[in-house]
Amino acid sequence: MLKAFMARLRQGYRTGTFPSTPPVLPDRFAGRPEVFPEKVSDEARRICPVEAISENGRIDLGRCIFCGKCAKVCPEGIRFTEEYRMGAFSHEALTVPGVEPWQESSNPELRKLCGKSFKIRQVSAGGCAACELDFNVLNTLAWDIGRFGIQVVASPRHADALLVTGPVSDNMRLALEKTYNAMPKPSFVIAGGACAISGGLYREGTTAGGVESVLPVDMYVPGCPPHPAVMLEALLRLIAYR
Numbered sequence: 001m002l003k004a005f006m007a008r009l010r011q012g013y014r015t016g017t018f019p020s021t022p023p024v025l026p027d028r029f030a031g032r033p034e035v036f037p038e039k040v041s042d043e044a045r046r047i048c049p050v051e052a053i054s055e056n057g058r059i060d061l062g063r064c065i066f067c068g069k070c071a072k073v074c075p076e077g078i079r080f081t082e083e084y085r086m087g088a089f090s091h092e093a094l095t096v097p098g099v100e101p102w103q104e105s106s107n108p109e110l111r112k113l114c115g116k117s118f119k120i121r122q123v124s125a126g127g128c129a130a131c132e133l134d135f136n137v138l139n140t141l142a143w144d145i146g147r148f149g150i151q152v153v154a155s156p157r158h159a160d161a162l163l164v165t166g167p168v169s170d171n172m173r174l175a176l177e178k179t180y181n182a183m184p185k186p187s188f189v190i191a192g193g194a195c196a197i198s199g200g201l202y203r204e205g206t207t208a209g210g211v212e213s214v215l216p217v218d219m220y221v222p223g224c225p226p227h228p229a230v231m232l233e234a235l236l237r238l239i240a241y242r
């Protein structure tokens, strides 16, 4: 017991200081891009594996898988930055250039309802499972979402919000709807990752092509998968954490 106590003392406090300070991001992190539509080339559009770049040179971050191919072939038109504040309250706000999502006001009703406690039920509705893995990281001591009153719960009956990952495969659609219907209302839906927002790489398979064709979505968190910092910043904005 004493040994364990001493080891704990030696380790000290390991939880990161985000959101008091900006998160520490890896060198290869690709955040919200800077896009100059008039300079975006046809090749950049053609090379995009998910057709995220429109004819007028704008990128839909709800589709983007952040592979960086477009920026490689068209550096003068597209440049990925370290901006991690990408979660948005509407799909339209994921278009770049466009409104800066972190400027949007959060939902005061949700803050009033949840107070200092926010319970999330997560449903994996297809996809590759990387979104779930990176969300699970938020439960480790490095991120410790419990300090914000956020907790993952096993039962939808205890949940304030439903976090959906994956494109909503046909086989998961009924289970997702049942989970949502079992939640006390009002409840909130978070689409986590390109698959959940738009179907991502699976949009042409036997899927619903994203959550919003099945359930109303309150928060869209882009990425493939979203980095834990992207997800946590979006969650804190959703619950108007202060």
Ligand code: SF4
Residues within 6 Å of the ligand: 047, 048, 049, 050, 051, 052, 053, 059, 063, 064, 065, 066, 067, 068, 069, 070, 071
């Ligand atoms: S980074 Fe996004 S927009 Fe660019 S090619 Fe990859 S998926 Fe398409």
Ligand code: SF4
Residues within 6 Å of the ligand: 065, 126, 127, 128, 129, 130, 131, 132, 165, 166, 192, 193, 194, 195, 196, 200, 201, 223, 224, 225, 226
């Ligand atoms: S968005 Fe990317 S990481 Fe997440 S489930 Fe889909 S393919 Fe996997």
